[in-house]
Amino acid sequence: MSRFDIVIIGGGIAGASLGAELAADASVLILEREDSAGYHATGRSVAFWEETYGGRAVQPLTTASGPLLRSPEPDFCSRSFLSPRRTLHIGRAGDEEARDRLVEEFAGRVELRPVDPVTFLPGLRPQWTLGLLEPAVCDIDVAALHHAYLRQFRVRGGKLWLGASLDSASSDSAGWRIQSSEGVIECGIIVNAAGAWADDVALRSGVAPIGITPLRRTVVQLRVPTMPGPDLPLVMDLRSRFYFKPEGEGRIWLTPHDEEPSTPCDAAPEELAVAEAIARFQNVVDWPIEAVERKWAGLRSFAPDRAPVFGFDARASRFFWFAGQGGFGIQTAPAAALLGAALLTGNAASEAVAGVDAAAYSPARFG
Structure with a gap:
């Protein structure tokens, strides 16, 4: 049996970016059902950074991500992920x-x-x-961004299991017990970053789906x-x-x-x-x-209102949604990961996302 503080379901840009933010202060496992991370939406993106793309609900995350993509910290990546496009x-x-x-x-x-x-x-x-x-629109080097997050995740001690899926999960006062294709895993928090499979992961965990x-x-x-x-x-x-x-x-x-x-x-x-x-x-x-x-x-x-979903489920307090990014998950990844990490840990949000209204993305809006 394996034990982690946090298990993230999905190794695309959502899971990789949030995992990289969390791994420095917690033991984190990413479970990725495919043999390579980012096989689905992340690996097929025509990604660009465009503030109008996705509408007003997405724009604050895109805008906040711009400087982080343009001038990343040197220990994260030595060059910009953006190139001018218009x-x-x-x-x-x-x-x-x-x-x-x-x-x-x-x-x-x-x-x-x-x-x-x-x-x-x-x-x-x-x-x-x-x-x-x-x-101001730019192209995004998606592969470089995804790889940088996975690299940072590993450097900070995170574990990535490929070809590993969540079969079912049950919770008690101590946390979660996950039945996976690689055996039993115990953890305190499950993060649902499973993209198209987000509602399926919720159902397998005994959590009501949102309608992703x-x-x-x-x-x-x-x-x-x-x-x-x-x-x-x-x-x-x-x-x-x-x-x-x-x-x-x-x-x-x-x-x-x-x-x-x-x-x-x-x-x-x-x-x-x-x-x-x-x-x-x-x-x-x-x-x-x-x-x-x-x-x-x-x-x-x-999600039903086409805005991302970040936060703990209202009825399953240790089940954290990080899903519903639509086609905008790459251009919003840096800000979304910082915001998600703050919501999950209860720590103060990074200054880079201080102007983003986290309540707009809460799963509580679905009742």
């Missing part, structure tokens, strides 16, 4: 309301500059006349040899029907911005979604497509 939000006649709503929602919080979109996107078809530039819903997102990599250059902005539809961004010379990553409900699984792309993505792209720019080089899908998991 976002060009585009629309057609009739999309003025969506444009104005975005500006109003983030007024005084995020710089959004009206622009002529063709100036930033050569080859744009003439019906796309509306443009907003969000200049996995939604499939499809991505394709296109070879577009006439693309003007790799430094073009990320292009987002004001009505959320697509986005695409350069991925090196002559290649883009493209999604139809689909959100198809799914059971927790090893997600695969649907051909209809791939075709829809390509059709929408061809309606935006006149760049000929030479090949579809790759296609994949991931699961973005949302």
Whole structure:
């Protein structure tokens, strides 16, 4: 039998980042059911740091994460995880309301500059006349960030078990007894950082599910040899029907911005979604497509109100939710981990997240 202060279920960016914050002061185990950590949503992300992405509920975490991603502590990583990108939000006649709503929602919080979109996107078809530039947007080196958290977790004494799953868990006044694929584990606190499997982990632990819903997102990599250059902005539809961004010379990553409900699984792309993505792209720019080089899908998991869930369950005081990050878990990871660690330990929150309202993410909001 093994004994830990805290067992985290899930080794993606959520579990790795929170584990790294906790491991210095507690014995922490991450249980990861796959043979490699970050196999699902983390490893399939088209991650970028964009303050408007996710809406007002997510923006405080994204904004607070920016400086931590841009200038990490030297003992965490010797270089920035961010590289400049910018976002060009585009629309057609009739999309003025969506444009104005975005500006109003983030007024005084995020710089959004009206622009002529063709100036930033050569080859744009003439019906796309509306443009907003969000200049602060950056790409995120997801693999480097995830690996840095796992490395810090190990350096601070944390243990990572791969290919290890929680089968069931029961609690008493002393804590939890976990039946896992690797044997019995005892711990004081369970952290549910299982992404698409968050509700399943709750049920296996005798805790009522919150209603975390996995939604499939499809991505394709296109070879577009006439693309003007790799430094073009990320292009987002004001009505959320697509986005695409350069991925090196002559290649883009493209999604139809689909959100198809799914059971927790090893997600695969649907051909209809791939075709829809390509059709929408061809309606935006006149760049000929030479090949579809790759296609994949991931699961973005949302609570009913689409805001993250951080905190102890109202009816299971030693069961800590760290889930529902949707498609925004990478860009919010540093701030979310600091906030989650403070909520779990009861310690004062880091100054970096002092302005973030933790109550907005409490599981208590679901009654």
